Amino acid sequence: MGNRLSKIYTRTGDDGSTGLGDGQRVDKNSGRVETYGTVDETNSAIGVVLAEDDLPEDVSQCLTAIQHRLFDLGGELCIPGSSMIDAEDVSDLEASLDRFNQELTPLKNFILPGGTRAAALCQQARTICRRAERRGWGLIVEDNDINVQSLKYLNRLSDLLFVIARVINTRAGKPEPLWEPRSRS
Numbered sequence: 635m636g637n638r639l640s641k642i643y644t645r646t647g648d649d650g651s652t653g654l655g656d657g658q659r660v661d662k663n664s665g666r667v668e669t670y671g672t673v674d675e676t677n678s679a680i681g682v683v684l685a686e687d688d689l690p691e692d693v694s695q696c697l698t699a700i701q702h703r704l705f706d707l708g709g710e711l712c713i714p715g716s717s718m719i720d721a722e723d724v725s726d727l728e729a730s731l732d733r734f735n736q737e738l739t740p741l742k743n744f745i746l747p748g749g750t751r752a753a754a755l756c757q758q759a760r761t762i763c764r765r766a767e768r769r770g771w772g773l774i775v776e777d778n779d780i781n782v783q784s785l786k787y788l789n790r791l792s793d794l795l796f797v798i799a800r801v802i803n804t805r806a807g808k809p810e811p812l813w814e815p816r817s818r819s
Contacts, residue, residue: 655713
């Protein structure tokens with residue numbers, strides 16, 4: 635295991651820079667820091683979903699495992715050139731997607747975030763995850779030293795969060811809020 639933090643503040647970031655896992659200093663608004671910061675936001679949003687009462691056990695187990703992989707992904711982004719997420723991690727998400735999606739009826743309309751509180755929070759986590767993925771693809775333009783499997787992982791994760799939100803509503807017997815497009819005459 636890496637270094638243990640015994641002191642939380644160091645004052646080394648007071649100049650607008652931060653240290654990466656390999657020791658180099660970069661601006662706090664660099665693409666790399668923005669990307670792993672948004673992955674951290676995704677992880678925190680999933681933590682809020684997990685704090686909801688009456689979350690189905692299989693959903694809870696799935697999301698908890700994902701939190702660990704997101705921590706790996708953030709660490710990977712913090713250490714240029716490292717790789718912790720692989721094709722098997724992406725396949726694991728796809729298997730979860732397939733398993734959860736089996737119990738859902740096919741969508742005929744777009745749905746709005748909502749229904750139960752847990753489902754709405756899951757949709758919020760999904761949108762943060764999409765932002766992390768966008769930031770990651772932007773980072774590839776800035777710095778080619780990015781593991782593409784991590785970006786695929788974020789893509790599948792956002793899909794899975796969408797499906798899990800639907801599962802939560804379905805199991806709770808809560809109708810999904812359907813988008814009602816404005817009709818223009």
